[in-house]
Amino acid sequence: MQPLLVTGFGAFGSVANNPTEQIACALDGMHLADGRRIVGAVLPVSAARAPGELDALLAAHDPIAVVLTGVDERATHLKLETRAANELAFRIADNDGVVRDGEAVIEGAAAALASSLPLEAIESALLRAAVAHARSNDAGRYLCNLVFFHLRATRPALPGGFVHVPPLETWPVAHTQSAIRLVAEATNAALAPVHV
Template sequence: MTTNDVVVVTGFGPFGSFAENPSSLIVDELSEKKIPGFNGKLVTEKMSVTYADVDEKVRRLWTEYSPKLVVHIGVHGEYHHIKLEQQSFGRGYCRYDVDGCVPVNNVCTTCTEPILRTSIDCERIASKVSQDLNLKQLKITASDDPGRYLCAYSFYVSLSIDASRSIFIHVPPFDSNCTLEMVTAAVQRTICTILSTLDA
C-alpha cells in the first residue's frame, strides 16, 4: 500500500457511564495541539459507539487518506494505566452497541482470521515512552486483550487493512493524579515514537 504523510486518530462518543468519553477529549486535544515533530496532515475523527458507524468510518479513512499510521483511542476502566493493544479478534462481538445492534453472527465484517496482530512493537514502544515521560502515576504497557466491543472491533477492521500501520491505545478515566493533559502528552509521545520506527 502506498502511504501518504497522514496520521489518522479516532476516538469514541458517549457510552455507558462516560457522558464525555475520555478518548473523544484526547482527540480534541490532539486536534488543537497536533503531534510534536510531525509535519504531515493530522486527521481526527470521532465515531459513535455503533458497529455500523465504526465499519463505515474506519474503512473510509483508510481509503480516503492512505495514512502512514492509524491510531484508534478508546477508554477502559483501569485507572492510571495506558495499554497499547497488540491484537484484536474477528469474532465474539455479542455486546449490543448504543443502537442495540450487533454484527451478523457476532463476526467483524472484515474477518479473515480469528486473531490479527499489529506488527508495531508495542512492548518496545511502551517501554520507551514510559522511560521518556517517567510518570510515576501513569503506567504504560502492551496488552493482548482489547475486549470484544467497539474498541476491539475498530482495531480489527484496521488490522485487516494494514497491520503494519495500525495501533489501538486504551486510555484510563481521568482524575486529579492522571489528567487529560498528562494522558494526551503520553499519547502524543506514543505516536511520535511509532512514527520514528516507521520512518527508520
C-alpha cells in the first residue's frame, strides 16, 4: 500500500522551533485508519535544496498523496492553501543566506496552480472535530509557496497541497499534530478508493 507523505520545515528566521518539523517527525511511521503508513519528512529551508529533496522523497516512497505543511507566524487557525503562485518574493533570506525576489518558481510555467487535495472532505473532518480552519488563496512567496508550486507543476497527477499552521505560541504542538493527522485521514479516505 502506498504511503501518504507529510512534510514540514525546520527552523528559519525568527522561528526557532517550527511546529511542522516536530509534527512531521512525530507522524512518521504512524498508520491511518485503514493501515496506510504516513511518511513524515522535514524539508530544508533552502530554495536550492528543498525541491530536490521533495523529488527524492516522491521517488523513494511513491505516495498516494502529499500534505505539505509550514508555519505562518501570524496564523490563528489552520490555513488550507488553495493555490500556489509561480512567483518568489522572499522577505528574509533562506537558511543558505539566499534571497529570491521577483523570480518565477519555474520559468514558463503557469502563473498559479490549484491544490489537488480533497479540500471539501478535509474541511468536513476539521469541522466535525471543531478545529479552527479556513481556506486561503495566498501561500506567501517564500519556501512554502516554492515547494507547493514545484509539487503541483512537476507532479500534476499526484494529489497534493499545502497547509499552514499557527506557531507554537498560538497552538500547542499536540493540537496542531492532531489537526494535521485529521487532514491526512480525510485525504486518504477521499482518495483511497481510487487507488486500491
